[in-house]
Amino acid sequence: MGLKEVLTRIVVGFATVLKTVTRRPVTIQYPEQQKPMSARFRGRHHLKRYEDGLERCIGCALCAAACPADAIYVEAGENTDEERYSPGERYAKTYEINMLRCIFCGYCEDACPTNAIVLEPIEFPTGYTRESMIYTKEMLLESPPINVPATPQRTPPGKYDRAILPFPPIDESQ
Amino acid sequence: MTIAEPPIRVEDAPHNAVRVEDVQLDITLEQLKKLVSPRALTGETMLLNMGPQHPSTHGVLRLLLELDGETIVSCIPDIGYLHTGIEKTAEGKTYLKAIPLTDRTDYLAPMSNNLAFCGAVEKLVGIDVPIRAQYLRVILMELTRMNSHLVWLGTHALDIGAMSMFLYCMREREMILDIYEAVSGARMMSSYIRPGGLWRDVPAHFPQLVQRVLDVFPRRILEYEKLLKENPLWKERTVGIGKISAQDAIAWGMTGPCLRGSGVNYDVRKAQPYSSYDHFEFSVPVGSNGDVYDRYKCRMEEFNQSLKIIKQAMDRLPPGPVMTDDRKVAPPPKHEIAYSMESLIHHFKLWTEGFRAPEGEVYFAVESGKGEYGVLLSGDGSPKPRRVHFRAPSFHNLQPLGEISKGALLADIVAIIGSIDIVLGDVDR
Ligand code: SF4
Ligand code: SF4
Numbered sequence: 001m002g003l004k005e006v007l008t009r010i011v012v013g014f015a016t017v018l019k020t021v022t023r024r025p026v027t028i029q030y031p032e033q034q035k036p037m038s039a040r041f042r043g044r045h046h047l048k049r050y051e052d053g054l055e056r057c058i059g060c061a062l063c064a065a066a067c068p069a070d071a072i073y074v075e076a077g078e079n080t081d082e083e084r085y086s087p088g089e090r091y092a093k094t095y096e097i098n099m100l101r102c103i104f105c106g107y108c109e110d111a112c113p114t115n116a117i118v119l120e121p122i123e124f125p126t127g128y129t130r131e132s133m134i135y136t137k138e139m140l141l142e143s144p145p146i147n148v149p150a151t152p153q154r155t156p157p158g159k160y161d162r163a164i165l166p167f168p169p170i171d172e173s174q
Numbered sequence: 175m176t177i178a179e180p181p182i183r184v185e186d187a188p189h190n191a192v193r194v195e196d197v198q199l200d201i202t203l204e205q206l207k208k209l210v211s212p213r214a215l216t217g218e219t220m221l222l223n224m225g226p227q228h229p230s231t232h233g234v235l236r237l238l239l240e241l242d243g244e245t246i247v248s249c250i251p252d253i254g255y256l257h258t259g260i261e262k263t264a265e266g267k268t269y270l271k272a273i274p275l276t277d278r279t280d281y282l283a284p285m286s287n288n289l290a291f292c293g294a295v296e297k298l299v300g301i302d303v304p305i306r307a308q309y310l311r312v313i314l315m316e317l318t319r320m321n322s323h324l325v326w327l328g329t330h331a332l333d334i335g336a337m338s339m340f341l342y343c344m345r346e347r348e349m350i351l352d353i354y355e356a357v358s359g360a361r362m363m364s365s366y367i368r369p370g371g372l373w374r375d376v377p378a379h380f381p382q383l384v385q386r387v388l389d390v391f392p393r394r395i396l397e398y399e400k401l402l403k404e405n406p407l408w409k410e411r412t413v414g415i416g417k418i419s420a421q422d423a424i425a426w427g428m429t430g431p432c433l434r435g436s437g438v439n440y441d442v443r444k445a446q447p448y449s450s451y452d453h454f455e456f457s458v459p460v461g462s463n464g465d466v467y468d469r470y471k472c473r474m475e476e477f478n479q480s481l482k483i484i485k486q487a488m489d490r491l492p493p494g495p496v497m498t499d500d501r502k503v504a505p506p507p508k509h510e511i512a513y514s515m516e517s518l519i520h521h522f523k524l525w526t527e528g529f530r531a532p533e534g535e536v537y538f539a540v541e542s543g544k545g546e547y548g549v550l551l552s553g554d555g556s557p558k559p560r561r562v563h564f565r566a567p568s569f570h571n572l573q574p575l576g577e578i579s580k581g582a583l584l585a586d587i588v589a590i591i592g593s594i595d596i597v598l599g600d601v602d603r
Contacts, residue, residue, distance in 0.1 A: 005406070006406045009404055009405050009406055012400055013400070013401055013405060016397055016400050016401050017338050017401075020338075026345050026348070037355070038352075038355045038356045038359065038377075039377070040355070040356065040357070040358065040359035040374075040377070041355060041359050041360075042359040042360055062522065062525055062526065065525060065526040066271075066525040066526070068267060068271035068272075068274050068275075069274075103274055103363065104360065104363070105274045105363070105365050106359060106365075107270075107271070107274075107525075110373075110505070110508075110525075111521075111525040113508075113511050113518070113521065113522075115508075119359070164511060164512050164518075165512065166509070166512040166513060167509055167512060168509060169507060169508070169509040170374070170507075170508060170509070172374045172375040172377070173375075173377055173378040174377055174378075
C-alpha cells in the first residue's frame with residue numbers, strides 16, 4: 001500500500017468521524033432527563049385496587065407459584081363482611097416480594113387471575129440494606145382512589161361472593 | 175398460604191452433591207508443569223496471566239500465556255469464572271420457568287436462546303406454532319443477530335484501537351434494544367418467546383420501529399465499512415492474523431461466522447431450516463482465509479443479509495394468532511378465566527404445575543449470531559426436564575484459541591479473542 005493510499009484512507013476516516021459533529025447527540029443527561037419507557041416495561045411491582053377501594057389481590061399465591069426466582073411470599077387471611085379487604089373469601093394478609101431475588105420476568109403478572117400484581121414502567125427498587133429490599137404489602141399496595149375508604153371495609157352481605165371479577169382482555173396493541 | 179415445593183428427599187438429592195472433604199484433587203503438580211514448556215520452568219520464557227479482569231478478554235476469561243519475548247509460545251484458556259449452573263438450575267424448573275434462565279446464557283442474544291429452548295420444547299411435546307409467530311420469530315432472530323454483531327464489532331474495534339466504532343455500534347444497538355423493550359418489556363432479558371408461540375402479539379408501533387432499523391442501517395453499515403474495511407491500520411492488525419484452516423475449524427467444532435470465515439458453508443438456517451427460514455431468500459457469506467479479517471467480512475455481510483430477511487418477513491407478515499391454541503401448553507386468554515371454569519383450571523394448572531413433556535430426547539439448534547446454539551432436552555414425562563444441555567457456540571469457538579494463537583504476537587491475541595466473538599455467560603453457563 002503506497003503512501004498516497006494510506007493518506008487517503010486516513011483522510012476518509014477522519015472525515016467520517018468529523019461528520020458526526022453535525023448530527024444531533026443521541027445521549028441524554030440521565031437522571032435529569034429520562035428516556036420514556038415502553039408501556040410493557042417490566043419495572044417495579046404494584047398491587048392494584050378496584051374503584052371501590054377493595055384490593056384486587058385475593059391471596060391465591062398463584063404469583064408465588066409461578067415465580068421462577070421464588071421471590072414472592074403470600075399468606076392468606078379470611079375476609080368477612082365486617083372486615084373485607086378483597087372480593088371473595090380470602091385476601092393477602094402478608095404479601096412480600098424480595099426485590100433482590102426478583103428477576104423482573106413478569107410471570108407473576110401473567111399468572112395473577114385478578115390482575116392484582118402489575119409491573120409498571122416507573123421507579124426502580126433501590127436500597128442500602130437487604131432488609132429494605134424486601135417490599136411488604138404496605139409498600140406495594142397502591143393507595144385507594146380519592147374519597148374512597150381504604151381496606152378493611154364493611155360491606156353488605158352477599159355482594160362480594162365472587163373472588164374473580166370480569167375484566168377486559170389485555171390490550172396487545174400497546 | 176404459599177404453594178411450596180415438596181421437600182427434597184435424600185434419594186432425590188442431586189447425585190453429584192459432594193462434600194468438601196470427599197473432593198480429591200486428581201491433578202498433580204507434575205501434570206500442571208506439563209501445561210507449559212520446560213523453558214518456562216527455567217525462566218527462559220515468561221508466564222503471563224491475562225485476565226480474568228482484563229477488559230479485552232470480553233468478560234471473565236483468564237488466559238495463561240507463555241511468552242518468548244513478544245511471541246506466544248502457548249496459550250491456555252481457563253474458563254469457569256462465570257459458571258452459574260444454568261443447565262442444572264433449569265432441570266429443577268418447569269419448562270416455562272426455565273425460559274428466563276436461557277436469556278442469561280448468551281445475554282447479547284437473548285431471543286436466539288429463547289427460541290432454541292422453546293424450539294426444543296415444541297419438538298419434544300409436539301406443538302405447532304402459528305405462522306405469524308414463526309415470522310415474528312424470524313424478524314426478532316435477525317434483529318438479535320444484528321444486536322450480537324454490533325456488540326462484537328464495537329468491542330472488537332475498540333480492542334484494536336478504533337474507539338469511535340464502539341460508540342457508533344452502541345448508538346445503533348439502542349434501536350434494537352428499543353424494539354426489545356417495546357415487544358417484551360425488557361431491554362435485555364426478554365423471555366419473549368414461549369413454547370407454542372410468543373408471549374403477546376407485537377405492539378401496534380412495531381412496524382415503525384423495524385422500519386427505522388431498515389432505513390437507518392444500510393447507511394450506517396457503509397459508515398462502518400468506510401472506517402474499517404480498507405483502513406490500512408485495521409488490515410495490518412487483522413489480515414493473516416489468527417488463521418485457522420477449514421479442517422481444523424470443523425474438527426474443533428467451530429460454527430457460525432468463525433467457521434464460515436474459514437470457507438465452510440454451514441449455516442443452521444440453511445442446513446436445517448427452522449421457524450420457516452426456508453420461506454426467505456438470503457445468502458450465507460463465506461470467507462476463504464480463515465483469518466480475523468475474513469471473519470470480520472463475514473459478519474459485516476451478515477448485517478446486510480439480516481436486513482434482507484427482516485424486510486421480506488415484514489412485507490409478508492401474515493395476520494393471525496401468535497400463540498398455539500393448545501390449552502395444554504399455552505395459557506388461555508386471561509380475561510376468559512373470569513367466566514370459564516375450564517380456562518381457570520388450565521390457567522392454574524399451567525402456572526403451578528406446568529405442562530408435561532413426554533419421555534424422550536430431542537436436539538434443536540438455531541443459528542445465533544455466534545454460531546450453532548443447540549439445546550439438548552431430555553424429558554421424563556414430568557413437568558420438569560430430566561436433563562438440559564446447551565450447545566453454546568461461544569464455548570466451542572473458544573476451544574481452538576490455544577492453537578490459533580500459537581506463534582502470534584501478544585498484541586494479536588486481543589484481535590483473535592475479539593474475532594471469535596465469545597460471551598463468557600455463554601461459555602460457562
Ligand atoms: S417479576 Fe418474576 S421474579 Fe419478580 S416476583 Fe414476579 S415472577 Fe417473581
Ligand atoms: S397477586 Fe394475584 S396471584 Fe398473587 S396472591 Fe394476589 S391474586 Fe393471587
